[in-house]
Amino acid sequence: MKQKTIKNALLSLCLLFSGLLFAQKSVNGTVTDADGVPLPGATIVVIETNEGVSTDFDGNYSISAAEGTTIEISFVGYESQQVVVGADAVYNVSLVEGNALDEIVVTALGIKKAEKTLTYSSQTVSSENLTQARDMSFANSLNGRAAGVEIRKSSSGAGGSTRIVLRGNKSLSGDSQPLIVIDGIPMVNNRGNQPGVWGGIDEGDGLSQINPDDIENITLLKGANASVLYGSQGANGVIMITTKSGEDGDAKVTVNSGVTFESIISIPDLQYNYGAVGADKNSWSTTPGNYESGYAEDFFQTGVNYINSVSVSGGNSKTKAYFSYYNTTTDGVMPTFKYQKNNVSFKQSTKLLNDKMTITSNIILTDEKTHNRTPSGYYLNPLVALYTFPRQMDFNDFMTNYQSLNANNVMEQNIYANYHFLSNPNWVLNKQPKDDRIKRAISSLNINYQLSEKLSFQARASYDYSNKTYEQQHAATSNPTNTGENGRWDYKRLNDELFYADGILNYTDNLTDDISLTLIAGASIQHQQYGVGVSVSSGNDGKLFYANEFNFQNLPTNVQVNSALSSRVEKQALFGNAVIGFKDYLFLDIAGRNDYASTLALTGNESYFYPSYGVSAIISQMVTLPQAISFFKVRASAASVGNEVPFNRINPQNTVTAAGAVNRNTQKPFTDLKPELIETTEFGIDLRFLNNKIGVDLALYNIKSTDQFLSLSAPSGSGYTTYFVNAGEIVNKGIEMSLTGRIIEKQNLSWTSTFNFTKNTNEVVSIHPDISGLGTGGGDAVQSRFVAGGSIGDMYIRMHKRDTQGRILLDDNGTPLSTDHELAGNAEPDFSIGWANNFTIGDRLTAGFIINGKFGGEVYSHTETMLNGFGVSARSGAARDAGSVSVNAATESSGAAVSSADPVKWYTALGDRNGIGEPYIYDRTNIRLTQLSIGYNLDTSSLGIPIEGANISLIGNNLLYSAEAPFDPEVAMSTSRSNQGIDNFNLPSTRTIGVNLRLTF
Template sequence: MRKLYLITQAVFLTLFVTLSAIAQEKTITGTVTAFEDGNPIPGVNVVVKGTTTGTATDLNGKYSISVAEGVTLVFSSVGYTNEEVVVAGQTSIDVKMVLNVSSLSEVVVVGYGTQERRDVTGAISSVKSTALKNNPVNSFDAALQGRTAGVQVQQSTGIPGSAIRVRVRGTASIGGSADPLYVVDGVPLNTDQTSDPNAPTSAVNTNPLSSINPNDIESIEVLKDAAAAAIYGSRGANGVVLITTKRGKSGKTAFDLSYMTGVSSATHKLKMLSGSEWMQLYNEARVNDGLAPLGPNQDFTINGVTMTPNTIANTNWIDEVLQTGSYQDVNLSAKGGSEKTKFFANGSYNRNEGMLKGNTFERLSGRLNVDNQASERVSIEGGVGITYTRSKMPKTSYNGGIGAAQSGALNIWPVYNADGSYFGTQLANPATWFNPIAQLEDKYTTHNYRTLGNMKASYKILPELVLSSQGSIDLLTQIEDNYYSPVNRYYNNRPLGASSERRLTNVNLYWSSMLSYNKTFNEVHNISAVVAYDVQNFSNRVAGYYPQGFAGFANSAFTTGSANNLVAEWAATADKANSPTVGYSYLNRYGFISYVSRVNYKYNDRYLLGLSFRSDGSSNFGPDHRFGYFPAASAGWIMTEEDFIKNIPAISFLKLRASYGATGNANIGNSQWFGSYSAGVGYGGSSGLYQTRLANDALTWEKNRQFDAGIDYGFLNNRISGTIGFYNKTSTALLLSYPVQTSSGFSSSVVNSDVVVKNTGIEFDIKSENLVGDFKWTTELNISSNRNRVTDVAGIAPDGFGASEGDTRVIKNQPIGISYLAKFAGVDPQTGLEMIYKVDANGNPTDEKIVATADAVQANRTALGRPFPKFTGGFTNRFAYKNFELEVLFAFSYGNQIYDDGAKVQIGGKLYEWNQRAELLDRWQQPGDITDVPKVTLNPLGGNGYSDNTSRFLYDASYMRLRNIKLSYNVPAAALKKAKVTSCQIFVAAQNWLTFTKYRGWDPEVVRYNSSSAGANIAFGAPYLPTPQAKTLTVGFNLGF
């Protein structure tokens, strides 16, 4: 009986303890999201520490688990750093997981395939979609700034939708394009500029990459060295940017809705003289020139405008042309599917009304990507992106927009006449200056319709052998409408207005077939190989018309500046007999054919070897020189697999790598190798033919050879990781317009010159997880330094390279685009005259000072300054605490100088006909004055202010800029349950909000835009009346459901 009693008591005690434990358990729910972008992470393991009890998150990142109070939950997922949370009274625990940036299993796109990052032996930088999300940029290339070592991103202007200058490891060409190759989902893009030669003068070219919606992009890889880029052969000389768009995932369809809106204004505004200040200095200049000052009612005439000092205005033209811009972006995406078929769909609308009046950029885009596993052996993937963009571009430079506002539009003139009409347009010849507000009546609008479509089919012959073929089309239709309003009726001698229209159709067809092999032998030997055959064909068809002027209108629509139904209205109302029209059309075609091969070998998971070879043929060259051959070799050693390092706890990963290879450049335009003729020359009363270009069927590729070495490292369980790299790149056989014997009838012809350019540099980047837990802090820092030098000019004089804007040149042992100026020696304290240093017989400045005259400046020029920075980089910090996140990105550049080509006429050089900067108030006025601004005169440098090409206007362009700062709040998952919303993030962000610089011009980042390759490569460091970048403030939300 007693035994039965004890057993019963034991049973009840056990039951009591069990029930008590069960009573102490509770259900914990929550959502696991990525720290970087706030997106939910499916498949995260949620386990009670020290046990096997656990669960996993669903497709929306949600989980539910019953646990006891006081246990520790461990959250783990491949590619992310583990998170641990103690259960202490909570019923809902939301977790943010930090991406393990050095995850050895991370897969990167390498061109014609993928590789695990640990096995990559080339120099590749990656940018994830998080860098693009909620970033108010019109094209993805703008978002690369400050995020990748060795990639320099510069704005050509602050106008939305305008071209952007991207250089990967320096400039390697002079006469050819130095832009990288862009590849979207394996398809090389055509990014040629397609501006209308009949467009309003100095209208800004649009950015061809703005037709790609940044919200469609999953990742961007930049191939920088020859081992990585040589797989693209002749197209990879300037680096390769691989863009991978987002794909679908199996499971319930998930939707994401994002919206962003904001305002923008100029990052900086130059201070100009007021009307009364200008009048004061004008009179002072007259006195300095021996003339009497003007009386209050005395007439004086400038640029065809006659006024008296008592009737001058006080117009701030810069304020007149600027406005508060606005920004809107809405994006809706969906992804999901089954195990066999997955899809991603996205639609987006973007509108950016710039800070410069007359400028608007709009984009409407849609994309659909579908992946299908048709059978065990066959898979099919395809995608199509359709985009429409409309860019309304204002004129720039001295004849419109902010350029005219700071040049020929004097602040003593009003915007309007007393009757409300535009001031100055009634003059007999107002073309000597331009009313910037009246110029807004002229319209330059570009419509782009772009379709990017691709389809790829793969057949698994064997588990290790796959055959695939991919076909694609890149179709661009561009319509450019240019309209000259009668308001500016004397502009270009068209008193009743004029218009032009241009239609361009670019068709880029691409086909690639590839056989890939990947197998591991005896668990230590891994071989992966690729052979491929590519064909790419481009066609470019252009047709347009250019009326010489309107006449005989039946209504007054044109007097309002309206460009609506322009062509139809003109056709119906114009007197065609008195309004001759010039039509034109042309067709260009060129193509590439390529044979590609690559072999990668890995032994014992530690020794790496890569070999690649590509043969490219291009119709841009003659029949005997069309093919170029581009080999590359690389090797790597994963030292942390060695016993003598493997057991060092602090070292998580260490790899040495090196490569050498060749790439090429054929970006000179098609048909340069054969001669051309034109008709129309009259001789003896008859028309005839004349030669317009010399033939040269010996033209061939520019050649680039590059050596690269680097270290990839990770410490403390990869909480600290990064790369250190060195490279040396030599470019030869550069394609240039070379001087030829005048007996040929030509001054120059395109040849493969003996000019040699070298780019040498180092790159460093580091990523760290500084703090983990409730308060998270991660840091990314990248710094790169590139030295560009022309080691041989093949006897060509500095003025013989086809571009000399801003007095930038190509000179031996100097970087491309070095400033060619007289060295400024200050202002003579006794006379107030500008002084320069005289040069010796070798062109080097001496200590002798002479007065700066136009002839003296021309005769004493020398290489000065540094167009390329000593180093550039970016510094990103991300912080997270509970549901709050903060991201801060600084971009910086140090050590370069910019020649401000507009300053020489805005600081005294053209006082008698140009607006002037307030710096002129610090001028020399009397003997003994110490200043760097000479006395004012109406005849600087003997009446030629444009010749004041001295280092007086060579400014330090170093800067540090707060590129992006974003504060966001993630609404707790528990608060979203009833609304059936999986995630909600609210944010406020600012771009370009702070700039630290000593630069005295508009914007240290803005470079000079030039539509020619030679001009873009040489004259970039001499901006002329530029538009500064915008600073923006945006708010928005991201919603997942």
């Protein structure tokens, strides 16, 4: 009831203040350098209210500021300027290059700070860069634009989840993904179910539901030093999203409309010359037949993505508002895949009480619908039968006649072999459809009151609610391995919700002419509840009463309707921060937070404190340096923070199904649980050369994670199957470098470039005295394991058994022998690079591109294994053409050398998914053209219609790449921690090419 009242109050405020929109006017202008070149991304802040905006690509800005207030304009590498607002409405500013770093950045809790005071590394990506090429997942647009960020997308297509890790994996059992924050307030970013080796779909995440056109900028707080004020939630870093606000002046309308066409880049190399023998499912004939080819490529269609949005912005010195509508509609490259997302947002702010009070409200509504998300893995995946179809058969007839009426008057699947993970692709797509829908509402209210010239108070509250429905219907006669005789029904309906509120006091003062002080003190409360609802799966044993009737009334009595377990957690906190400055070149930053977590209740550890300390010194203002050095800053910081404590560890409860059955808990209570501890140290420098034309930001860090949550098998007779301990230590060490350059700066030509370099080394120092290692996922030939002395991401596979000369050993039948699972590589790269570039040519033409590279690391392909086993891989066909496989081998019993092997015997042995995995480990190294855009600003004055601006752009994403692996090594089977670097009949990597039109009225 309380939460509904908050939502109703927020909506009422939005309606109350939106009526003031049409009486608004603006303070606006253009920010340029001394030569008149526009400065995009410059920051404009009203000092009295701390409200700010950024200039657009042409250096234009618009902000509300009452007469008599002061606006400050800053840009990295330039001296900031202050302008007192008078009667004029236009203030054009020309900045000169300087030695001070006065750029304003958004930090933890949404607090704005001067960049020169920061004692840690952070990077900001503007909205122009995020939406430059209109990627279907805006998180992918961070690739290459920031150092220290590892991003991998799933192979599920539009609406799929993205795995983001800042500065390495830090937990053996928890999630190493960062906290997502919108306008200073945490949001829910729960990831749905993920596919595994045997199958499944990626159910998306919260981040994919955001409208990228609403984002003003994204700031990455990469270490616990930067995010300590968010407590244990921020232990893995924070992604700060600042949304757009209303601009001063008459209503401004922006229409953004684009279409991109999506196509697969490549599929596995296949052979079409050899079919099956008789009714066999495998194509192991040795007689060439030159059968139908090309149908595997033809199965995929050209996908179409429509991205359309409209926003309205306006305001005056008292009130401003922003409204937007965003629609994405996708027909994917996989037939029948459809995705649609609708976003509506409304944000307003109003000043009251002689501008001392500012009230800001925001509401974001999302409706996301998906049909037939693309799976990975063996089961219910149309790509398995597509790739392995016996070559001598007619594939088009098989697809067209995928069903027929049987004697029971039920449509029956047409499948060529009764094999446990083979299904007709058209049957899976049409008779086993998957549908999900997510409805979400995020509302927030922010009240800021200026108590005095030096003291202000801010109170905020937000409510994040989502309703998720997932359903898959399996028609009768589907593959009996996972479907009952009359079909199968999988259904779940879940609710997630998060309520957050905080209050923050902010005090700023100059104690003397040389000493400045900023103090922050606050408290917060957060209540979250995840996974409330019901779920049901009739399975392959629960026979539905009537064929193809999918509802609760048709479930047999042996099928339980489960009440989904609710993860109800509350966290309270007190926090504070002090920044002391000396002569504007030496800064000390001290912060601390004390959390009170319900997940630690009854342990005596429910209250835990963690601090951070940092110092920054601007050397270039302390001593005289060579003229070539424009700016030199050093920084150092250290922090300790606890990582999130899992739900239901201390006193796990029995669960009750909707039918009244009790599922007994088998986990021993963990009564002395304590949070994981993450200790971080960071050192960095910021150097500017040649009048700030070249900049180098370098960071070195060391992160130690201890007291991991580990699950062990309980002793027999204890009455439990598992118990937990705090143990284990992980260390991440790394270096990050960001090199920026204003390479060309002329009136009619500019070129800016950013080069990012990241190297992270991860080590599992220890686990637990009683265990040598932990298995965490993978399956069959490849396994992910944590072993002391190893690294998170290590892959263990069965290798060829070899003699002392390195020769592959065979048994007496000529079959290659294998070892037990051995370390074969690690899924994480040795180092990564990103190179982002932007150009302006004259007044009309703009261009940009990003090149990304990953170097080192390994990936594994289950797909290649199975293609060999089925006899459909190109290499198996080439071996039959040659009559044998050339090998360097020996018979184990006799030691006799063997130089050739029978293709059928060799590849069926290597094609066992539980067999030797060594041939299917590939180097992850790849380099790619990630984004390309070419834009043209149209001359609207000649059109005779009231358009302020018009831009048309050609855009492309993931246009081409070079890699050793026969699949895209940057596309993961899933975004879960344990299945990184694994290909298992993943959707092939795709490229998008299209056009976008942006109109401003």
